Amino acid sequence: MAHTVVLPPLGETVEEGKVDSWLVNVGDIVEEGEPIVLVATHKAALEINADAAGRLVRQLVAEGERVVPGAPIAEIEP
Secondary structure (H helix, E strand, O other): OOEEEEOOOOOOOOOOEEEEEEOOOOOOEEOOOOEEEEEEOOOOEEEEEOOOOEEEEEEOOOOOOEEOOOOEEEEEEO
């Protein structure tokens, strides 16, 4: 069963971000804690890390799309 990665809180006053670029491709093996996507906010660019190890099987948000904290952004299969 795939693990869903959700966008963590981005800051106290930050309500959304934009997926700037994916750092890994679908099919790549990732380690827990490895940066997988770069999200830009009006204040900063943040690397979002994988919170599980495995193979990235789905990117749920495309580059350039806006996303809110708590939204699913990727799926990792163990």
